[in-house]
Amino acid sequence: MSLSNRDVAHIFQAIADSMEILGEDRFRILAYRRASDAIGDLPLPLADYQARHALEDIPGIGKTIAEKIGVLLDTGTLPLYERLKSQIPAGVLDLLRVPEIGPRTAKRLYDELGIASLDDLRAMVDAGRLREVKGFGAKTEQRIRQGLEMLSQREQRVLMPHAMSTAETLIAALREVFVDLRVTAVGSLRRACPTVGDLDLLAAQDDTAAVVQAFIALPQVAEVLMSGVMKASVVLHSGLQADLLVVPPPQWGSALQHFTGSQAHNIRLRELALERGLSFSEHGFRQADGTLMTCADETQVYATLGLPWIPPELREDRGEFAAARSGTLPNLITLADLRGDLHMHSTWSDGRASIAQMAATAHALGREYITITDHSAYLGVTGGVDAARLRDQAAEIAALNAEYAARGEAFRILHGVEVDITPDGSLALPDAALADLDLVVASLHVSLRQPRDQITARLLQAIANPHVDIIAHPTGRILERREGADLDLEVVFQAAAANGTLLEINSNPERLDLDALHARRALELGVTLVVNSDAHHPDELNQLRYGILTARRAWASAAQVANTWPVEQVLKHCASSVI
Ligand code: DGT
Numbered sequence: 406m407s408l409s410n411r412d413v414a415h416i417f418q419a420i421a422d423s424m425e426i427l428g429e430d431r432f433r434i435l436a437y438r439r440a441s442d443a444i445g446d447l448p449l450p451l452a453d454y455q456a457r458h459a460l461e462d463i464p465g466i467g468k469t470i471a472e473k474i475g476v477l478l479d480t481g482t483l484p485l486y487e488r489l490k491s492q493i494p495a496g497v498l499d500l501l502r503v504p505e506i507g508p509r510t511a512k513r514l515y516d517e518l519g520i521a522s523l524d525d526l527r528a529m530v531d532a533g534r535l536r537e538v539k540g541f542g543a544k545t546e547q548r549i550r551q552g553l554e555m556l557s558q559r560e561q562r563v564l565m566p567h568a569m570s571t572a573e574t575l576i577a578a579l580r581e582v583f584v585d586l587r588v589t590a591v592g593s594l595r596r597a598c599p600t601v602g603d604l605d606l607l608a609a610q611d612d613t614a615a616v617v618q619a620f621i622a623l624p625q626v627a628e629v630l631m632s633g634v635m636k637a638s639v640v641l642h643s644g645l646q647a648d649l650l651v652v653p654p655p656q657w658g659s660a661l662q663h664f665t666g667s668q669a670h671n672i673r674l675r676e677l678a679l680e681r682g683l684s685f686s687e688h689g690f691r692q693a694d695g696t697l698m699t700c701a702d703e704t705q706v707y708a709t710l711g712l713p714w715i716p717p718e719l720r721e722d723r724g725e726f727a728a729a730r731s732g733t734l735p736n737l738i739t740l741a742d743l744r745g746d747l748h749m750h751s752t753w754s755d756g757r758a759s760i761a762q763m764a765a766t767a768h769a770l771g772r773e774y775i776t777i778t779d780h781s782a783y784l785g786v787t788g789g790v791d792a793a794r795l796r797d798q799a800a801e802i803a804a805l806n807a808e809y810a811a812r813g814e815a816f817r818i819l820h821g822v823e824v825d826i827t828p829d830g831s832l833a834l835p836d837a838a839l840a841d842l843d844l845v846v847a848s849l850h851v852s853l854r855q856p857r858d859q860i861t862a863r864l865l866q867a868i869a870n871p872h873v874d875i876i877a878h879p880t881g882r883i884l885e886r887r888e889g890a891d892l893d894l895e896v897v898f899q900a901a902a903a904n905g906t907l908l909e910i911n912s913n914p915e916r917l918d919l920d921a922l923h924a925r926r927a928l929e930l931g932v933t934l935v936v937n938s939d940a941h942h943p944d945e946l947n948q949l950r951y952g953i954l955t956a957r958r959a960w961a962s963a964a965q966v967a968n969t970w971p972v973e974q975v976l977k978h979c980a981s982s983v984i
Pocket residue numbers: 591592593594598600601602603604605663664665666667668671672
């Protein structure tokens with residue numbers, strides 16, 4: 406039995422985790438992580454690539470890793486992996502799944518208390534023994550206890566980009582069999598949820614069974630859980646489950662509505678139907694006398710209930726029906742509305758491309774302006790910027806702007822910084838250094854676990870600094886891994902609104918911070934948002950699509966997001982927020 410993609414991805418993840426616990430080279434660790442992600446996204450079994458000598462062609466996989474995959478597929482194991490396993494037991498790696506436990510903590514728990522599994526950890530927490538580790542107080546113990554609870558509650562969910570690319574692959578594969586097949590992603594992915602439990606696809610075709618048969622025969626499918634005349638459930642090689650429903654074309658609209666959800670939205674919708682003497686299902690509306698009214702498109706479903714079409718991102722039963730009834734649904738922002746991107750990095754700090762490269766790609770993507778916001782030199786950040794380097798950087802940016810101007814291109818690179826908010830609330834750069842910049846992004850990266858009052862005050866102090874224009878990823882949450890800081894966001898939003906400080910929806914798919922609910926509340930309190938890529942590489946400039954979807958889930962219209970504005974308006978806003 407050869408190893409599946411999932412097994413290999415898992416082994417590389419374990420290698421990276423073990424190396425991290427052992428404190429080995431950062432770049433080697435990164436290479437294994439990247440390979441693991443790349444393998445998780447593959448549409449076909451690794452053995453297929455190996456047979457075509459195409460392992461090295463997979464993006465994210467270099468020569469060394471390709472050789473290691475070969476050894477794994479041929480022998481079922483890898484010397485490096487065996488060696489690491491003998492140093493770090495598998496159960497210690499499980500500790501990393503607990504939010505709050507990083508590699509250093511895991512190592513200390515293992516070295517000092519012999520904790521080598523989640524069960525060991527639970528027992529030690531219950532016995533109150535974590536305090537025996539130097540520097541580990543009652544608070545650490547409490548946090549780890551909460552982390553263990555979070556871990557047991559959460560199911561395995563995948564991030565939006567993986568779900569999206571998988572859906573695109575499956576749709577393309579189905580269209581190779583049925584050219585022009587009407588098929589689309591539904592469920593939580595169509596509602597643009599940040600994570601997806603399983604993938605849902607809907608197709609329309611008279612011969613529904615033929616589409617189901619083609620689907621379960623796709624090479625991406627590892628296991629068929631269920632298949633019938635109109636639907637199937639499968640597990641893909643990546644481990645993700647995918648459900649397909651196929652309906653006759655006249656039922657497309659009702660099926661699309663039903664299968665998009667959310668469940669809460671659908672329950673309300675069915676109540677509204679019942680009030681009109683109709684019962685609604687994926688097949689359409691059934692009248693009291695038994696006749697079925699089908700809906701070929703979704704607009705018809707809502708129109709039958711006297712409502713305008715409701716965008717999928719709003720379908721969470723959070724006031725969308727009332728807004729639809731009163732004609733006050735928001736005119737949601739789109740990616741095309743964005744003119745600029747106000748937060749990204751270059752090789753001046755931890756980015757992986759030059760300012761010129763970041764600018765060229767952003768320009769090619771149609772942005773009118775960007776801000777280069779490298780990290781302030783602070784704590785662990787390698788090669789961050791201090792006051793002197795900011796002056797050098799300003800000269801490089803001015804030269805690039807002059808080149809664009811000379812070519813008659815109306816593209817503008819603004820000069821900014823992403824300055825750390827230090828644990829005491831002061832900024833990691835002096836005001837004099839910030840004063841010369843077009844724009845200042847401030848963010849919390851360290852001491853995220855301060856008590857609520859302290860960390861809220863810290864953020865308020867940054868908002869009150871007249872040089873600060875944007876607060877990046879305000880809560881610091883990492884999806885599926887780390888809860889955000891314990892902030893009093895009501896107070897933060899009020900302060901940001903009063904100061905004209907822009908709050909970010911960070912588009913990194915692991916962050917999406919602010920999340921949709923918080924961002925919506927911020928808008929209600931009068932905050933203006935920004936949707937930024939926080940790109941560290943030109944490829945990541947596209948991440949804005951995820952941030953925009955989050956903004957849509959927050960009910961945001963274009964005017965409420967500052968980087969839809971012309972550059973002069975952004976600069977004027979940032980200048981005038983200086984009190
Ligand atoms: P997920 O998969 O956890 O990310 O979330 P969803 O929303 O994709 O949930 P899923 O896959 O269970 O179902 C997709 C949609 O289909 C759901 O939003 C509404 C509809 N649906 C599926 N099963 C049921 C059900 O048993 N009752 C109701 N009312 N709706 C359902």
